[in-house]
Amino acid sequence: GEAGTTDPTSGSIYQFLARWVGFKSFETWIISAEQQDQVVKEPDDPDEGEDFSLTAKMKMVMGVCQTVQNSLDLVASYCERVKNVFNWTIPFLSFMAATALISGTLLLYFVPLRWIFLIWGINKLTVKLRDPTYEENQELLNFLSRVPSDVELSQIIFEMELSNL
Numbered sequence: 001g002e003a004g005t006t007d008p009t010s011g012s013i014y015q016f017l018a019r020w021v022g023f024k025s026f027e028t029w030i031i032s033a034e035q036q037d038q039v040v041k042e043p044d045d046p047d048e049g050e051d052f053s054l055t056a057k058m059k060m061v062m063g064v065c066q067t068v069q070n071s072l073d074l075v076a077s078y079c080e081r082v083k084n085v086f087n088w089t090i091p092f093l094s095f096m097a098a099t100a101l102i103s104g105t106l107l108l109y110f111v112p113l114r115w116i117f118l119i120w121g122i123n124k125l126t127v128k129l130r131d132p133t134y135e136e137n138q139e140l141l142n143f144l145s146r147v148p149s150d151v152e153l154s155q156i157i158f159e160m161e162l163s164n165l
Contacts, residue, residue, distance in 0.1 A: 077149045077151075078144055080149040080150045080151075081144045081145075081147040081148070081149050082144065082147075083150075084147050084148060084149070084150070084153070085097050085144075085147050089147070089148065089153065090146075090147055090148070093143070093146060093147055096143075097143070
């Protein structure tokens with residue numbers, strides 16, 4: 001076409017994606033509104049017919065807020081621990097993490113990913129047959145629990161300063 005004219009059928013991929021996301025979110029909103037209209041309470045529901053007082057509602061909200069705050073604190077603590085691993089705060093643990101990352105990189109370079117998934121799956125499915133007393137553990141979380149968070153580091157530094165006085 002000529003310069004300055006626009007063809008309504010020609011659009012960028014960004015316009016397509018924006019429209020697609022818009023239609024999908026609208027469709028999800030309509031479906032969820034229809035499902036809310038169809039919700040029926042059980043007749044033996046103990047909460048039915050009860051009017052909560054303002055203090056009971058406030059206690060419920062405060063309980064939810066406390067749960068959210070504790071969850072965010074846990075997430076922030078683990079993020080700080082990961083940061084401290086890469087800052088070499090505890091050199092031995094950081095060296096172990098670097099060694100594991102380099103070994104994993106070499107393993108992924110030389111061994112096909114399909115084989116790694118196959119071996120991992122076979123191990124996961126047969127571990128109880130080989131060792132009935134095996135208990136599942138989270139190695140990554142165990143490793144991160146040994147790295148101090150920023151709050152723990154400040155407490156350690158404060159205690160060291162007090163002991164030097």
